[in-house]
Amino acid sequence: MVDLLSEAARKQALVGLKGWSEAVGGKALNRTFTFRDFNEAFGFMTRAALAAEKSDHHPDWRNVYKTVEVSLSTHDADGVTERDIALAKTMNEIAAKLGA
Numbered sequence: 890m891v892d893l894l895s896e897a898a899r900k901q902a903l904v905g906l907k908g909w910s911e912a913v914g915g916k917a918l919n920r921t922f923t924f925r926d927f928n929e930a931f932g933f934m935t936r937a938a939l940a941a942e943k944s945d946h947h948p949d950w951r952n953v954y955k956t957v958e959v960s961l962s963t964h965d966a967d968g969v970t971e972r973d974i975a976l977a978k979t980m981n982e983i984a985a986k987l988g989a
Contacts, residue, residue, distance in 0.1 A: 891963060891970040891972055892970060893970060894969050894970060899915060899969050906977050908981070911969075912960065913962070916967065917962040917968075918977055921957070922956065922959065923956050923989060924956070924984075924988075925955065929955065930952055930955050931952070932987060934950070936983045937980050937983055941976060946963070948960065948976065961973040961976055
């Protein structure tokens with residue numbers, strides 16, 4: 890099991906995570922990605938899914954046309970851990986490569 894991040898650690902991590910915010914009383918990180926079209930959004934989700942599977946850490950997400958709403962939380966720890974920060978960074982990198 891992984892350790893929860895302290896409130897200070899979560900806030901510090903968010904400084905370097907463009908577009909992400911705390912949600913659910915600090916128990917999750919949320920971001921909405923907006924792409925040019927459905928194809929680009931789906932491409933993002935495919936790449937992010939492969940990264941999530943590789944790290945065995947999966948997002949809660951929702952896709953409507955060109956937007957992807959993401960919520961990250963480590964359910965086993967009941968809050969935000971380093972695993973969520975790492976996946977958020979990876980998702981930002983993937984989105985940046987697609988121009989989002």
